[in-house]
Amino acid sequence: MSASLRVSNLHYSYPDGRSALHGVTLRVDDGERVAILGPNGAGKTTLMLHLNGILTPASGSVEVGGLPVTPANLREIRRRVGLVFQDPDDQLFMARVADDVAFGPANLGFSGEDLAVRTLNALEQVGMSAERDSAPHHLSFGQRRRVALATVLAMDPRLLVLDEPTSNLDPAARRELAELLVASQLSTLIVTHDLLYALELCPRSVVMCEGRVLADGPTAELLADDELMRASRLGLPVGVDPRLICPPLPTEDRP
Amino acid sequence: MAPHHRVAAVLAFVVAVVLTPREALWAFGVHAGVLVAVGVAAGVEPTRVLRRTVVEAPIVVFALLLPVLGPDPTTRVAGMNLSVEGLWGAWAILAKATLSVVAVSLLVATTSIPEVLRGLARLRVPALLVAIATLMVRYLQVIADELGRQRVARLARGDDPRWWFQARAMATGVGSTFVRSYERGERVHQAMLSRSFTGTLPVTAEDRVGRWSLALAALAPALAASAMLCAAMG
Numbered sequence: 257m258s259a260s261l262r263v264s265n266l267h268y269s270y271p272d273g274r275s276a277l278h279g280v281t282l283r284v285d286d287g288e289r290v291a292i293l294g295p296n297g298a299g300k301t302t303l304m305l306h307l308n309g310i311l312t313p314a315s316g317s318v319e320v321g322g323l324p325v326t327p328a329n330l331r332e333i334r335r336r337v338g339l340v341f342q343d344p345d346d347q348l349f350m351a352r353v354a355d356d357v358a359f360g361p362a363n364l365g366f367s368g369e370d371l372a373v374r375t376l377n378a379l380e381q382v383g384m385s386a387e388r389d390s391a392p393h394h395l396s397f398g399q400r401r402r403v404a405l406a407t408v409l410a411m412d413p414r415l416l417v418l419d420e421p422t423s424n425l426d427p428a429a430r431r432e433l434a435e436l437l438v439a440s441q442l443s444t445l446i447v448t449h450d451l452l453y454a455l456e457l458c459p460r461s462v463v464m465c466e467g468r469v470l471a472d473g474p475t476a477e478l479l480a481d482d483e484l485m486r487a488s489r490l491g492l493p494v495g496v497d498p499r500l501i502c503p504p505l506p507t508e509d510r511p
Numbered sequence: 512m513a514p515h516h517r518v519a520a521v522l523a524f525v526v527a528v529v530l531t532p533r534e535a536l537w538a539f540g541v542h543a544g545v546l547v548a549v550g551v552a553a554g555v556e557p558t559r560v561l562r563r564t565v566v567e568a569p570i571v572v573f574a575l576l577l578p579v580l581g582p583d584p585t586t587r588v589a590g591m592n593l594s595v596e597g598l599w600g601a602w603a604i605l606a607k608a609t610l611s612v613v614a615v616s617l618l619v620a621t622t623s624i625p626e627v628l629r630g631l632a633r634l635r636v637p638a639l640l641v642a643i644a645t646l647m648v649r650y651l652q653v654i655a656d657e658l659g660r661q662r663v664a665r666l667a668r669g670d671d672p673r674w675w676f677q678a679r680a681m682a683t684g685v686g687s688t689f690v691r692s693y694e695r696g697e698r699v700h701q702a703m704l705s706r707s708f709t710g711t712l713p714v715t716a717e718d719r720v721g722r723w724s725l726a727l728a729a730l731a732p733a734l735a736a737s738a739m740l741c742a743a744m745g
Contacts, residue, residue, distance in 0.1 A: 308705050310704055330707075334704075341698065345695075346695060346699050346701075348649075349702070350625070351648045352625040354715070355715040359712075359715055362715050367717075389623075391652075407706065411706065411707075
């Protein structure tokens with residue numbers, strides 16, 4: 257199976273000198289759903305911002321579908337990697353839902369009928385086509401999250417990266433989002449500290465702490481490792497045994 | 512009617528109103544008649560338009576002071592000596608401001624904000640200004656919500672601001688909202704970059720322009736401009 261994402265020995269420090277990533281190495285195969293787990297400040301979001309070139313590493317490299325993330329390739333990289341930010345209000349900045357969904361493909365050069373079809377398809381994929389003329393402000397939080405997902409689906413990405421996708425979502429919205437992610441059949445990275453969601457959706461997880469990868473393996477096994485959970489300041493709710501929970505939703509084979 | 516034609520029509524109408532000589536009362540009657548006709552044709556509720564004229568309030572206060580503070584000669588109105596020049600000045604300000612505000616209210620009542628923004632872009636208003644207006648429209652609501660939540664959180668902890676010396680908590684909240692908005696601006700920019708933003712907002716929707724759109728839009732400002740020209744020359 258070919259690699260959808262390959263991160264090699266990535267190092268990054270913020271301009272104020274704070275070191276955020278210390279040699280992160282990671283591979284995600286085509287069609288795979290992987291969770292990046294870790295406490296606040298582990299470097300998860302910083303890693304995410306490297307995946308489509310928002311941040312530039314001090315050293316190391318990122319490749320998406322074999323294409324290195326370099327300034328010359330940014331346009332194609334940003335088409336391939338769809339970032340869904342934690343707060344949909346950061347992502348939805350236009351006055352109308354359809355304009356926001358059209359923003360990405362329009363930047364890629366689509367216009368007219370092609371742009372309208374892409375926009376409508378993406379909104380239909382997330383079940384929000386009826387709200388295409390609404391203002392984002394008038395949508396519920398769960399609906400805004402789905403529209404935020406549509407804004408990147410409209411760019412036809414190869415890799416979806418979601419930052420804390422379940423924060424502030426009610427159980428029904430969590431379930432709907434999970435169904436959408438499974439149905440999309442895309443390679444997906446879910447950056448979260450919602451361990452049960454990771455267990456439900458991702459057969460594999462990567463645990464990060466203080467800018468390093470502490471562990472990489474099957475989600476249920478990692479979550480059952482008490483020592484690892486303590487070391488990475490994570491933990492399941494009291495009484496939950498991940499080995500007794502049904503296995504993660506299958507990653508669909510790509511057609 | 513295409514949004515850019517509507518925006519241009521309102522702009523032309525306002526210019527005609529502003530240029531109308533203040534003494535030509537009949538011309539202001541024509542302007543008002545044009546607005547009433549547009550309002551009726553568009554099916555806009557009069558109360559909706561009148562509510563929006565509240566934004567005029569500071570101008571009304573200023574205009575009402577003019578007859579009192581204006582120069583001589585004066586005339587006696589309702590037992591008070593009022594400046595003739597001040598009365599004409601107040602009339603001109605009130606009439607022109609009210610007609611302009613009503614015209615803009617009719618535009619907003621019949622055209623969605625995204626359409627107005629697209630209209631401005633189509634009229635070649637600088638892209639940067641349209642981008643700023645787009646972001647402002649969206650984030651004013653987000654920030655207003657944030658301030659509302661802060662207020663509830665303050666009240667829930669026993670805050671009961673009634674006097675100026677109790678304003679500190681509110682001022683601190685506004686300050687922290689400013690900082691948070693700045694940080695949000697950075698995150699929004701990152702989210703835009705991640706979708707291939709290169710510095711210019713792209714055209715994300717196109718409006719169909721009907722065959723008679725321009726002619727219909729030109730009708731109201733043409734009438735107003737004719738009245739203005741007749742008044743100015745006559």
